[in-house]
Structure formats: structure tokens, C-alpha cells
Amino acid sequence: MADAIPTLAIMGHPNAGKSSVVATLTENDRIAIDKRAGTTTQADEFPVVIDGERIMAFIDTPGFQNPSQILEWFQTHRSERDLARAYLAVHGDDPLYQHDCALLRPVAEGAGIILVVDGSKRIKEKDRIEMELLRLTGRPRMAILNNLSKITKHMLAWQDALNKSFNAVREFNAHRATYAERIALLSALKTIDQRWEPMLDATIRAFERDWERRIDQSVTSILELLRRALSYRVTKVVKVEDIDSEGERERIRNLLTDAFQDGLRRLETETQDQIRAHFRHHVWALASDSLLHKDLFSEEVGRALGLNRHQLVLASTAAGAATGGAIDIGVGGLSLGLATLIGAAAGGVLGVISTAALAKIDIQRTLGVERFSIGPVTNPRFPFVLLDRVILYCARAMNWAHGRQAANENDPNRVPDREIKTKRGFTEELSPEDHKLLAKYFSAVRRGKGNGHEEAVRAIIKNILRGLSVDEIDSRAEL
Numbered sequence: 001m002a003d004a005i006p007t008l009a010i011m012g013h014p015n016a017g018k019s020s021v022v023a024t025l026t027e028n029d030r031i032a033i034d035k036r037a038g039t040t041t042q043a044d045e046f047p048v049v050i051d052g053e054r055i056m057a058f059i060d061t062p063g064f065q066n067p068s069q070i071l072e073w074f075q076t077h078r079s080e081r082d083l084a085r086a087y088l089a090v091h092g093d094d095p096l097y098q099h100d101c102a103l104l105r106p107v108a109e110g111a112g113i114i115l116v117v118d119g120s121k122r123i124k125e126k127d128r129i130e131m132e133l134l135r136l137t138g139r140p141r142m143a144i145l146n147n148l149s150k151i152t153k154h155m156l157a158w159q160d161a162l163n164k165s166f167n168a169v170r171e172f173n174a175h176r177a178t179y180a181e182r183i184a185l186l187s188a189l190k191t192i193d194q195r196w197e198p199m200l201d202a203t204i205r206a207f208e209r210d211w212e213r214r215i216d217q218s219v220t221s222i223l224e225l226l227r228r229a230l231s232y233r234v235t236k237v238v239k240v241e242d243i244d245s246e247g248e249r250e251r252i253r254n255l256l257t258d259a260f261q262d263g264l265r266r267l268e269t270e271t272q273d274q275i276r277a278h279f280r281h282h283v284w285a286l287a288s289d290s291l292l293h294k295d296l297f298s299e300e301v302g303r304a305l306g307l308n309r310h311q312l313v314l315a316s317t318a319a320g321a322a323t324g325g326a327i328d329i330g331v332g333g334l335s336l337g338l339a340t341l342i343g344a345a346a347g348g349v350l351g352v353i354s355t356a357a358l359a360k361i362d363i364q365r366t367l368g369v370e371r372f373s374i375g376p377v378t379n380p381r382f383p384f385v386l387l388d389r390v391i392l393y394c395a396r397a398m399n400w401a402h403g404r405q406a407a408n409e410n411d412p413n414r415v416p417d418r419e420i421k422t423k424r425g426f427t428e429e430l431s432p433e434d435h436k437l438l439a440k441y442f443s444a445v446r447r448g449k450g451n452g453h454e455e456a457v458r459a460i461i462k463n464i465l466r467g468l469s470v471d472e473i474d475s476r477a478e479l
């Protein structure tokens with residue numbers, strides 16, 4: 001088994017965070033994790049699958065029940081070459097030893113060992129027993145310090161104790177580990193068994209390729225969102241006799257504006273679903289004050305994201321796009337072939353920062369009906385806000401550890417999140433040239449074009465996404 005792909009048995013106390021570590025390393029947020037001890041009752045194998053191929057496996061174990069009993073046996077049978085295998089050969093069929101055997105079986109079959117400890121707790125006698133018995137197995141073994149709370153005063157003692165019995169000791173937080181930290185952990189596994197080196201190198205390369213591909217897929221989803229959102233229109237046709245007053249027209253205009261905004265919200269949600277799938281997330285918890293919780297057209301979102309006014313004017317002017325504000329209302333009577341444009345109005349507003357409408361509403365009369373239509377988006381700020389928010393969503397998808405699942409975020413003892421560098425818009429930090437390029441692209445896309453700038457825009461967005469998963473994200477926001 002272990003000859004085929006690197007296989008590691010995750011061991012440790014119940015509630016040390018074993019299942020969480022496995023969930024994070026295998027990016028599987030459907031692994032059962034529970035506050036109550038004993039959620040994991042048998043050894044389950046969780047493979048890492050890339051391109052349909054199993055490239056390594058982690059075995060989530062239930063944790064030790066009688067470590068002193070196993071240690072005693074190991075100590076009196078030291079002459080055995082392979083203690084785990086010998087233990088199973090003797091006790092394998094005895095129902096009394098079922099639990100210990102289930103625990104040791106993967107090791108007996110050749111798996112390496114990862115011991116997970118909660119570094120925030122004091123080391124107890126039971127821990128020393130576990131360390132010693134794992135040392136006696138003679139297997140390649142690494143220890144992971146998974147700090148479950150803010151308490152760090154025991155960490156040094158753990159480091160000392162673990163260093164004596166393990167080939168490698170690493171801090172790894174199952175709730176906060178980033179992509180880079182996962183790769184670093186896999187790299188460190190190479191040092192505990194040289195025979196795994198080629199396999200793990202291949203595994204790491206596969207991970208890196210896969211990560212790059214997810215970024216590409218996400219950029220594709222984002223470009224698709226921009227294309228769809230910026231060319232989006234809503235039309236409503238009403239019989240002339242049903243419109244008996246200007247008040248009725250006003251009502252229809254409002255309905256149309258609502259439908260338009262709902263449509264844009266829906267496009268955003270669909271894109272978010274795609275991005276979440278690219279990064280293999282099914283569950284997570286958002287902090288209640290997250291910008292991702294806020295309405296796309298809300299004041300907070302409008303204020304926090306997108307370009308500042310100065311940048312926007314520069315970019316829009318260069319792109320030859322309307323800077324908003326000016327909307328020709330009341331060009332009544334303009335003839336459009338058979339149809340007559342009988343009115344135009346501003347539809348929707350974007351946050352507090354924008355004085356410009358989101359889009360223009362036209363009303364045309366033809367053959368006994370009035371055709372109300374809204375869109376595409378004319379507000380020059382909106383695409384930057386939309387882009388920033390979908391990037392923020394990517395940051396969340398890329399940096400949320402799968403082992404965290406939808407953990408209770410209100411625990412006062414929990415380690416605070418690192419903050420993201422850019423609390424405000426990501427696009428705001430781009431160069432004026434990039435702003436112009438984006439503005440040109442947005443204005444072309446509005447007219448159903450935009451292919452000419454697409455490659456350059458793809459490169460800009462890709463570069464931003466790459467920057468979201470840097471090695472040291474020491475300032476990460478509550479996303």
C-alpha cells in the first residue's frame with residue numbers, strides 16, 4: 001500500500017484535531033468533525049485525488065484508547081523487527097484489542113505516521129506514552145503542533161519533547177493553514193522518508209499545477225461574469241391601455257430596476273458558486289460583518305470597493321467612457337424607426353459614493369405597446385466594484401482551510417485571523433495604465449465587444465489572484 005502512494009496515518013488524542021488536519025490536507029470539507037470526542041470511530045482512508053488519480057492518502061484514525069497497554073507490550077517485545085506488525089499478528093483476532101488493532105493496522109501495513117497534538121495544552125503522561133510507542137514502531141514519523149487556542153506557553157515544551165521522538169516537527173494549524181503552508185508540510189514529509197521523495201515531488205508538482213489551473217478557471221469565471229453583467233439588460237413590454245398614468249410608468253420603472261439589480265446579484269452568486277467549486281469548498285462560515293454578506297448595491301460595498309473618484313475619472317476619461325452623472329433624460333419624441341422613444345430615466349443607484357445611475361431606462365412606444373428596457377450598466381464604477389468583490393470572494397475561497405468547515409467563529413479563545421493586506425478594493429492598487437485598460441475593456445464589453453483587451457485583462461486579474469495566495473499572508477482579513 002505505502003509502496004504505491006505515500007500513505008500517512010494520522011494519530012493522536014481524540015479531539016486533537018486529527019480529522020481537521022486530514023480535511024485541510026485533502027481539501028475535503030465533508031470529513032466529519034465534531035466538538036464531541038469520538039466522532040471518528042474507525043480508520044478511514046482519505047486520498048488526495050488530482051485529475052482522477054490518487055496521489056497520496058491520509059488515514060484518519062480514532063485516536064489512542066490504551067496507549068500504555070500497547071507501550072508495555074512494545075517494551076517487552078523489543079526484539080521484534082516490526083512491532084506494529086507483530087502486535088497485530090498476536091492480537092489481530094482478539095475482540096478485546098479491536099480498537100488498538102484498528103489504530104495500528106495502517107502502520108503495520110506500511111503507512112508513515114503523523115502525530116497531531118494540541119499544542120495549547122500542557123503535555124501529560126499519556127502524551128509521553130504515545131510519543132514513545134510511536135517512536136518504537138520505527139516508522140517514518142512527523143509531529144504536527146495544531147494549536148487549538150490562543151495559548152502558546154506550552155509550545156516550546158512540546159517542541160522539545162516531540163523532537164526527541166519524531167523525524168520532523170511542524171506547526172500546522174488545521175483551521176488557518178494556507179495553500180503555501182500545505183505545500184510546505186508536504187515538502188517536510190520528504191525528509192522523514194527519503195524513499196517518498198520522488199513521489200512527494202510529483203505530488204507537490206501536481207498540487208502546484210492544479211492550483212494554477214484553479215486560478216485560471218477562476219479568471220475565466222470572472223471574465224464571464226463581467227461579460228454577462230456588463231451586457232445585461234431587462235425588458236418589459238406593457239400594453240398601452242394598461243398604462244393609465246405617469247404613476248403607473250413610475251411603478252414599472254421601479255419594477256424594472258429591481259429586476260435588473262436582482263439579475264446582477266444572481267450573476268454574481270452564480271460566479272461565486274463556480275469559484276467555490278474550483279477551490280472545492282462546500283461549507284464555510286462568514287463573519288457577520290464580512291463585505292461578502294453585504295448587498296452588492298449597498299453603501300458599505302460601494303464605499304469599500306472599486307476605484308477612488310480620482311482614479312475613476314482618469315481611467316474613464318482615457319477609456320472614452322461616460323463618467324456618469326450625465327444621462328439624457330427626456331429626449332421624448334425621438335424617432336427610432338417604427339418605435340418612438342418616449343422617455344428615459346435613471347435606474348438604480350450604486351452605494352453612497354456614486355452619483356451616477358447604474359443604468360438607463362428607455363421607454364419606447366410601438367404598435368400599441370410600451371417597451372421598457374434597462375441596461376446595460378452605464379455606471380463606470382460598478383464594474384470595478386463587481387470585480388473587487390469577486391476577487392474578495394476568491395481570496396476567501398483560496399485561503400479558507402477545509403478543516404475549518406463552518407466552525408463556530410464566536411469562540412473567544414480562538415486564534416484571530418490574519419488580515420488581508422488590501423482591506424479596500426484590489427483594483428485600487430493597480431497602476432493607472434491597468435485602470436485604463438480595465439475601463440476600456442468594460443466599456444467595450446458593454447457594447448458586446450471587448451475581445452481585443454481580453455488577454456491583457458486576463459493577465460491583470462490572474463496576477464491579482466496569484467497575489468492572494470502568497471507564502472506569508474500576515475495580514476488577512478475576516479473575509
Ligand SMILES: Nc1nc2c(ncn2[C@@H]2O[C@H](COP(=O)(O)OP(=O)(O)O)[C@@H](O)[C@H]2O)c(=O)[nH]1
Nearest residue numbers: 014015016017018019020033034035148174175
Ligand atoms: N480553533 C481551532 N479549533 C480546531 C482546530 N483543529 C481542530 N479544531 C476543533 O477541535 C475539535 C476536534 O477536532 P477534530 O478534527 O474532530 O479532532 P479529532 O478528534 O482529533 O479528529 C473540533 O471542534 C474542531 O473544530 C484548530 O486548528 N483551531
Ligand SMILES: [Mg+2]
Nearest residue numbers: 018019039040
Ligand atoms: Mg476525528
